[in-house]
Amino acid sequence: MAIATIRKPYLVFLGNAADIAECKTGIGVKEWAEADCVGQWRNATHITLGLPDMGPDEAFSAGARSLLIGVSPVGGAIEQTWIPFLLTALEAGLDLVSGLHVRLEDTAVIAEAAKQHGRRLHNVRHADRSFEIATGRKRSGKRVIMVGTDCALGKKYTALAIARRLQERSVDATFRATGQTGIMIAGDGIAIDAVVADFVAGAAEALSPDASPHHWDVIEGQGALWHPAYAGVTLGLLHGSQPDALVLCHDPRRSVTNWYPDYPLPSVPDAIAGYLPLARRTNPAARFVGISLNTHGMNERDASAAAHALAPLGLPVCDPLRFGLDALLDELLTI
Amino acid sequence: MAIATIRKPYLVFLGNAADIAECKTGIGVKEWAEADCVGQWRNATHITLGLPDMGPDEAFSAGARSLLIGVSPVGGAIEQTWIPFLLTALEAGLDLVSGLHVRLEDTAVIAEAAKQHGRRLHNVRHADRSFEIATGRKRSGKRVIMVGTDCALGKKYTALAIARRLQERSVDATFRATGQTGIMIAGDGIAIDAVVADFVAGAAEALSPDASPHHWDVIEGQGALWHPAYAGVTLGLLHGSQPDALVLCHDPRRSVTNWYPDYPLPSVPDAIAGYLPLARRTNPAARFVGISLNTHGMNERDASAAAHALAPLGLPVCDPLRFGLDALLDELLTI
Numbered sequence: 001m002a003i004a005t006i007r008k009p010y011l012v013f014l015g016n017a018a019d020i021a022e023c024k025t026g027i028g029v030k031e032w033a034e035a036d037c038v039g040q041w042r043n044a045t046h047i048t049l050g051l052p053d054m055g056p057d058e059a060f061s062a063g064a065r066s067l068l069i070g071v072s073p074v075g076g077a078i079e080q081t082w083i084p085f086l087l088t089a090l091e092a093g094l095d096l097v098s099g100l101h102v103r104l105e106d107t108a109v110i111a112e113a114a115k116q117h118g119r120r121l122h123n124v125r126h127a128d129r130s131f132e133i134a135t136g137r138k139r140s141g142k143r144v145i146m147v148g149t150d151c152a153l154g155k156k157y158t159a160l161a162i163a164r165r166l167q168e169r170s171v172d173a174t175f176r177a178t179g180q181t182g183i184m185i186a187g188d189g190i191a192i193d194a195v196v197a198d199f200v201a202g203a204a205e206a207l208s209p210d211a212s213p214h215h216w217d218v219i220e221g222q223g224a225l226w227h228p229a230y231a232g233v234t235l236g237l238l239h240g241s242q243p244d245a246l247v248l249c250h251d252p253r254r255s256v257t258n259w260y261p262d263y264p265l266p267s268v269p270d271a272i273a274g275y276l277p278l279a280r281r282t283n284p285a286a287r288f289v290g291i292s293l294n295t296h297g298m299n300e301r302d303a304s305a306a307a308h309a310l311a312p313l314g315l316p317v318c319d320p321l322r323f324g325l326d327a328l329l330d331e332l333l334t335i
Numbered sequence: 336m337a338i339a340t341i342r343k344p345y346l347v348f349l350g351n352a353a354d355i356a357e358c359k360t361g362i363g364v365k366e367w368a369e370a371d372c373v374g375q376w377r378n379a380t381h382i383t384l385g386l387p388d389m390g391p392d393e394a395f396s397a398g399a400r401s402l403l404i405g406v407s408p409v410g411g412a413i414e415q416t417w418i419p420f421l422l423t424a425l426e427a428g429l430d431l432v433s434g435l436h437v438r439l440e441d442t443a444v445i446a447e448a449a450k451q452h453g454r455r456l457h458n459v460r461h462a463d464r465s466f467e468i469a470t471g472r473k474r475s476g477k478r479v480i481m482v483g484t485d486c487a488l489g490k491k492y493t494a495l496a497i498a499r500r501l502q503e504r505s506v507d508a509t510f511r512a513t514g515q516t517g518i519m520i521a522g523d524g525i526a527i528d529a530v531v532a533d534f535v536a537g538a539a540e541a542l543s544p545d546a547s548p549h550h551w552d553v554i555e556g557q558g559a560l561w562h563p564a565y566a567g568v569t570l571g572l573l574h575g576s577q578p579d580a581l582v583l584c585h586d587p588r589r590s591v592t593n594w595y596p597d598y599p600l601p602s603v604p605d606a607i608a609g610y611l612p613l614a615r616r617t618n619p620a621a622r623f624v625g626i627s628l629n630t631h632g633m634n635e636r637d638a639s640a641a642a643h644a645l646a647p648l649g650l651p652v653c654d655p656l657r658f659g660l661d662a663l664l665d666e667l668l669t670i
Contacts, residue, residue, distance in 0.1 A: 136563030136595050197535045197568045198528040228471030228617050232571025233532045239566055260471050263616075274612070281598075282563055 006122050006187045009036040010068040011059035015082050016044040017071040023047050025099050026070025028181040032160050038062045056092035066095040076101030087113050095120040099180035124183040127194040134201035134240050141211025144245040146221035147275050149265045153251040154294040155221040156182050161320035163218040173216040176207050182220045192222050193233045204240025226266050242283040244335050251294040252306035290316040290328030341457050341522045344371040345403040346394035350417050351379040352406040358382050360434050361405025363516040367495050373397045391427035401430040411436030422448050430455040434515035459518040462529040469536035469575050476546030479580040481556035482610050484600045488586040489629040490556040491517050496655035498553040508551040511542050517555045527557050528568045539575025561601050577618040579670050586629040587641035625651040625663030
């Protein structure tokens, strides 16, 4: 089911990005949806994603249907210097896709040009539709959700890698995006943390609707149950997802919550023990099928030691970037 | 701190209410804030709250500053027949206070009249302000929150009763409303389930700000941790509230979740065991100080038996309507 379907493929706009950190969105989309990127359009930057340079007319001729803003300056606003470029893109036949904090239509000339040319403006950080209250009704098909000991430690990456590997094994699988970059990669999804609180579990139900019995939805998680700001989002998403399987994402070097130094991370066993009864409320068969470690930046010996330390839990321990995911997928596919 | 302060006292509008069930809002406000109600205004109904009948001019002269819509027809819309009455109230000097699903300003003539006369329109079911992301920072003052095994089993009632009894004992205490009727009674508060998910814990932090060391905030809870639709709201509110004390609200005759017959209620011990570790995430000293049973409609013997059955838990078991709250307050005031 399309939630907020975006017309692909993309021309990726990098504007005047000052450094590579501002281009995280573009990098993520290129990494996971390169076949959906016909080129990049740069104004005044030396940053490159390695895509062919082109303008909107050439991109449209090459099949592009949306300009994706692949640069996120600090503050999340639209820069004045971008506006003529965005207007040119609309004129050339492209919709606009933005993950910025501000909405595209809040810039009046953009709203007017989109209307005049009949283009759509996608603000993927916002949830611009209403949802129903969750029903709790069991849905057909299978679901696996990423949960974590914290935010920003690899849930999106792990979910994308699982979905890709399942497809490579000829398993019918769909990545279900719950955050802005994931939505840009997938072309649809729901920015779950932008949904009004009452409707979060209902939005999660809408995100992974009834499917054929052997189909897997691979659901990008959000937040963490121990996070002092976002735990409610995590729980609503978990309940509405009714997962058959959970994957715990963890960074072995992180001891406290990002940005919240007074909040220590739970241990991996405590995290599993905390998530499981809550997941079983809406799916009594829910179980963990593996642990995804983010060992980026660790040497091989330390990464292996971190994985071995978790062996007593009896779950496959993977790192999609380093050890692969096969043991975890083998476990998943026993369900 | 005022969140969305409403000007009291009220003239309570009952319109053309077909039966008493449609007047729940008015009944709640009269019960808990009778001193704030100068009268009732009825169009074509025989329902009475027992308040003096009067129109808006007389009410304004008697001190009223807001017309509170005390009737909630099925569907939650504004009835066409009310509109001339609402316009007359605005003209007479009264703001409007509504707990309906629709916003007052969505009716154009009401929006225009409010603007023309300089009146405020309060939609207490909506959260018409933005909040910050929760900080997790420990705040001064003390807090007790109501949690439940389900929705709609006496959390608001218990919180109001605790706040009133604390004040009667000369304890500095404030009722903190998290739902529409509570907000009307208190004159401020936050409709927590209407807040965007990312900001729920932050809104809860704003609802009970730093206070003097001996001050108690008595926080109305929302939802339940086992509720398939609302658990995320419950958890965000719990985390942001950082409660020192929790009161478990329970209906001993209820075995399944209201409207969700496939979801059995947790037992009281399981509920306590479920809430406590989550509450301790943001306040390690959090503990339960009592159980509030809703024994309405049970005979005396069954009600006593239900209370006695929970004695092994070692917590005061109260019913604010039947057994009073003193044992629970005694326990609370040891903190």
